[in-house]
Amino acid sequence: MKLDVILRIGVKLVLPFVLLFGLYVHFHGDYGPGGGFQAGVIAAAVVILYGLIFGIEAAKRLAPPALLERMVPLGVLVYIATGLPAMFLGNRFLDYGVYAEAGSGNRTLGILMVETGVLITVFASMTVIFYALTERGR
Amino acid sequence: MVTLIAATLLTLLAVITVTIIFQRSLLGVVILSGMYSFLMATLLVVLDAVDVAMTEASVGAGISTVVLLATLHLTRTREYAQPRTALLPVFVSGVVGAAIIYGTLGLPPFGIADSPIHRHVAPRYLERSEIETHVPNVVTAILADYRGYDTLGEVTVIFTGAMGVLVLLKRRRRNGSDKQDARS
Numbered sequence: 529m530k531l532d533v534i535l536r537i538g539v540k541l542v543l544p545f546v547l548l549f550g551l552y553v554h555f556h557g558d559y560g561p562g563g564g565f566q567a568g569v570i571a572a573a574v575v576i577l578y579g580l581i582f583g584i585e586a587a588k589r590l591a592p593p594a595l596l597e598r599m600v601p602l603g604v605l606v607y608i609a610t611g612l613p614a615m616f617l618g619n620r621f622l623d624y625g626v627y628a629e630a631g632s633g634n635r636t637l638g639i640l641m642v643e644t645g646v647l648i649t650v651f652a653s654m655t656v657i658f659y660a661l662t663e664r665g666r
Numbered sequence: 667m668v669t670l671i672a673a674t675l676l677t678l679l680a681v682i683t684v685t686i687i688f689q690r691s692l693l694g695v696v697i698l699s700g701m702y703s704f705l706m707a708t709l710l711v712v713l714d715a716v717d718v719a720m721t722e723a724s725v726g727a728g729i730s731t732v733v734l735l736a737t738l739h740l741t742r743t744r745e746y747a748q749p750r751t752a753l754l755p756v757f758v759s760g761v762v763g764a765a766i767i768y769g770t771l772g773l774p775p776f777g778i779a780d781s782p783i784h785r786h787v788a789p790r791y792l793e794r795s796e797i798e799t800h801v802p803n804v805v806t807a808i809l810a811d812y813r814g815y816d817t818l819g820e821v822t823v824i825f826t827g828a829m830g831v832l833v834l835l836k837r838r839r840r841n842g843s844d845k846q847d848a849r850s
Contacts, residue, residue: 553720558801561716563809569724576732600828604821611814622814624799635799639810642817649821653828654729660835661736 539581547574554647558636564643568650575655584662593659596652603649610641668712675709692743696734703727717805 547570553560554567579587611622619625624638682702689695703726710719774781795807809817 557806558803560803561720561805563717563806566717566720566724569721569729573724573728576729580732597832600825604818604825607818607821611818622818624811635811636801639799639801639806642810642814643806646817646821649824649828653824656828657733657831658729658736660831661733661740663837664740664835 536581539577543574543578546570546577550574554643555640557643558639564646565650567643568647569654571647571651572654572658576658579658579662584659588659591655593656596656596659599648599652600656601649603645603647603652605645606648607642607645610638610645671712672709675705675712679705679709690745692738692745693735696731696738699734700727700731703730717803 550567550570550573553562553570554564557563557567575587575591578590610624614623614626615621617626622638622642624635627635627637679702682698682705686695686698686702689698703722707719707723707727710716710722791804791808791812795804795812796802799807799811801807801811
């Protein structure tokens, strides 16, 4: 890719901070705006921007498609798995009260785990769709 | 001040919409709709819907634009010439637009506090969510805790969407045959 030097160096400088912002949006979703969905999209944007500037092959080394395709259902499973312990302990599905009783102090652990499931599925879905569209064109 | 900003943003949105209608190049349409999404996100920030604004900026302006650009890469980027007569399309959009405007007349006035959606469960969420879930952001509390089932459904929808795109678009390599590679 013979692109402008400014673009390549600029993207290299910006990407770590975008990724950091994505993680911030995810873990700070309880307090500020954002959550798993927005964080997943921002993380996907990191891979997509990297792919746009340095080529799809470089992006695929960064985030292998085979791994991403497994992450799409994994996120849904993480979400469901978060709800299951409550069911086995006699509560309702997705009742985060069990995490409060198990010693983590409050219910936010359950919320964070559910949001992580959302993050995984959204990130992988967006990136996989981008790959599918770009490799079709060649 | 808020009214002034909102009025400016809404005017710009209208200008962009009209520009999109007269735009023949699909590349221009994609770029203009990205601008539309960014303006929409700004408007949502003005209206204090920060979570929605963040989603609009990242999905509407970011991912959608990239996906549409990638789609243009697969198809032609010029719109076909207009049909000879535009009477039927004008009639259809006129009727649909009139129906939508007629529908909005039945809505409660904008921003009024005692409209039905603000009297049902919303006050309870606002009062009790921090005590019950220990999450200061009410949006997160509703999405991930009170409405956990709905969010599970949404994640399943995203999963289904990704699977649909993969089934339709992904190139599979069959074992022992490089036919697809030879063609590409």
